[in-house]
Amino acid sequence: MTMPIMLIFFIGGTVIGSFLNVCIYRLPKNESLIFPGSHCPHCNAPLKFYHNIPVLSYLFLKGKCAFCGAAVSLRYPGIELLSALLSVVLYLNFGFSPKIIFYLFLFYTLLVLSFIDMDTQFIKNKTLLFLAVGGVALNGWLHIIPWNEALTGALAGGGLLLLFALFGRWYFKKESMGMGDVKFAAVLGLLLGWKLVLVSLYAGYVFAALYFILLKLLKKQPINNYIPMGPFFSLGVFFLVLWQKELFDFYISLLT
Ligand SMILES: [Zn+2]
Structure with a gap:
């Protein structure tokens, strides 16, 4: 069947x-x-x-x-x-299952957001609002994550990237990261909860670093000298939503 x-x-x-x-x-x-x-x-x-x-x-x-x-x-x-x-x-x-409706919505939207981020280096407020409102509405209907986790997720995701942005501004004396990424991380947290969003953002940075190393090895410059984080965070979310258990087990096996 x-x-x-x-x-x-x-x-x-x-x-x-x-x-x-x-x-x-x-x-x-x-x-x-x-x-x-x-x-x-x-x-x-x-x-x-x-x-x-x-x-x-x-x-x-x-x-x-x-x-x-x-x-x-x-x-x-x-x-x-x-x-x-x-x-x-x-x-x-x-x-x-109810989850498939929620995650189809999430990943179709992330796909659009990622390609627009690659093309324009910009994550639009309207897209983020659509993701947040749609996700909250679906969660109200399907009960994917508890509301308290959604709220702590938004604070954790947005808060972490805000810290990075402020640190970057202080350290490099210039804007090193767009506020779009901060808002994006907050919305992801809202839809994923704090545990999943923090690990997804971490995975996103790992993917971005691997991409950066690959470009260096190939002696290539990033397009427009800019690495958009939208696609990498989305990739992180994708792997964590689908294979969190396997990835955690793998990570633990590396440590023990
Ligand atoms: Zn034609």
Whole structure:
């Protein structure tokens, strides 16, 4: 029975991924998510529905616009596939439980937030507000974490990064970290509770450090000389939400 359901989550994931692409592309420009319909960013020709089938259209059109032949970024089908895999992995972990609704919401939003952070180096207040309000509403309905943990989580996550930001400002004599990251950590704490958010932020810094070392080894500069923390914190949250027990056991086994 699980194979057909997995397929439904996969296909559903690509369709949602196609909408997430629209969000990633349009939200930073303050454009409507609905009007006008999808069009080629190069020649502005409106796309027919069969030009807009997740992943498949990209393959049929060989990565080119059907009208003007301009190359379509590999990122579009990439994000559709990412969203599909995310949906399947969450289904495999949580099955049909209240948690899957909560975490699908969380990770779809984090995916959009991460790519916008990579593109613009900015985490928008509106996106954070959407995440916070949506998460709180879902938690009120599904009871994923107790409210006292949510509140201490927001204080712990936001507080920790605020300390880092203040320390950075004092030590480097300049803004070393955006306030967007502080607010982001507070919202993550609100949705995860203090234990999970602190470990997720820690994991995010580890991922960012590994990325930085990799760039050094390859003798490359970070894009725009800037490492956005949004994607790394999101990655940390992803690993911790899905495999916290395994990761804790592994960590303990390193210490003993
Ligand atoms: Zn075109």
